[in-house]
Amino acid sequence: MPEPQRQLLMDERAVERALARMAREIVERNAGVAGLAVLGIQRRGVQLADRIAAEIERAEGARPAVGTLDITLYRDDLTAIGPRPVLGETRLPPGGIEGRSVVIIDDVLYTGRTVRAALDELADFGRPARIFLCVLIDRGGRELPIQPDVVGRVIDTAADQRVEVLVPELDGRLAVELIRPTGAT
């Protein structure tokens, strides 16, 4: 089978600049770091959340609470995709989410189903004062009425394309790539 074509959308510097701006926007929307809790969605949202938290700390001198969320058990398509044997860790920040400003961080926003699942899961943990959605890439294609508050970059994609966010911890480098099936224009 021929290799699919990979196109670089954002290199390391571009991702870093986007994350730095997103961190500033988060702090601006929340009017500071107080009460802020940053939750990364497994898997690559987790590394992005760590980077955004570090950016916020660098700019504000205070670190927001950080946690991780695995939404697999809240998906609406278990019977369609089959079970994923290895689930990621769900770890709320110390002190939980009750009454806090929670920022959900994910790598790519597409259908919105992951975010829907994340909102359901958060509701089982408590009642945040407010929830923001922050994504590095918004590739369109929503199937639910969900929109992000803070976005790194908006791109147009076709359904047969994929957007991959690469992080050093899992992929060895920081980048965003668009993957097209071979033969497509």
Place this chain on the structure above:
Amino acid sequence: MSLPSTFLGKDLVGLEPLTAAQIRAILDTAEPFKEISERAIKKVPVLRGKTIVNLFFEASTRTRISFEFAEKRLSADTVNIAAQGSSVQKGETLVDTARNLEAMRIDMVVMRHPSSGAAKFLGERIPSNVINAGDGRHEHPTQGLLDMLTIRDHLGRIEGQRVCIVGDVLHSRVARSNIWGLTKLGAEVAVCGPRSLLPRGVEELGVQVFNRVEQAIEWANVLNVLRLQLERMQGGFIPSLREYNRIFGITRERVERAPGALLILHPGPMNRGVEIDSDVADGPHAVILDQVTNGVAIRMAVLYLLAGGAPEKAEAAKGES
């Protein structure tokens, strides 16, 4: 990175038919499920709308409750049927019972049955998933899995551990599931007990045999102490309980003579003062309550893996959201 439900097959009958990779995947899947039981709201919606019947033809408190917690924490609807004391036997009646349940549109059956092979028998005859919660002397796979998870929690890995199963191996489905699972994952396994309570030819399963419990303790770094099944002891297998305790009981004196660290498991319910002394059961070596906690996570993992949908759809629906 989804795997199809055929990853485990339709049923969980025992650990003998599973591969090492399948067993490892169940243990790995159980890890994140532990955390759900620590939440304020101990519930996730993954099995919402599934109906599970707990069909117990034999008395069980711990296993049944553990399965029920697991099912409820995954949001399944559950029905408990205790057929204890009835004259139900394997064969037509068992299948009829299950077919009647199926006619009410169930999705899974968790079954305990006094006859070895009952779970396989049932699984071959109904389309629902069947999970063996203990069948006769054959297997009790979720107990074997939770024992392995507990060993892995405390020692980091299964491979290379020296595990001795002590006591009534002959009547024990727990022993069989332990032997299959542990040897597949690379542990060395031994058994120790009165000859009358060891199955003939047990060496052929790839296990060592110790006749004296002192030797077993010297060799092992994990002891899995089986319950002396008093209700099955009508046949004169041992002279007396006191005699058994004197020769094979896990006592503090014996445990203190262990050359290295020793982990002590017991599937419960314990006969204190028979196969295990209270000093040991409540002492620093025992991880018996960890086993109970892990039991819920293991059963959640098994239910989750078996409940996964049609494998032919697995590829199509992959991809990011």
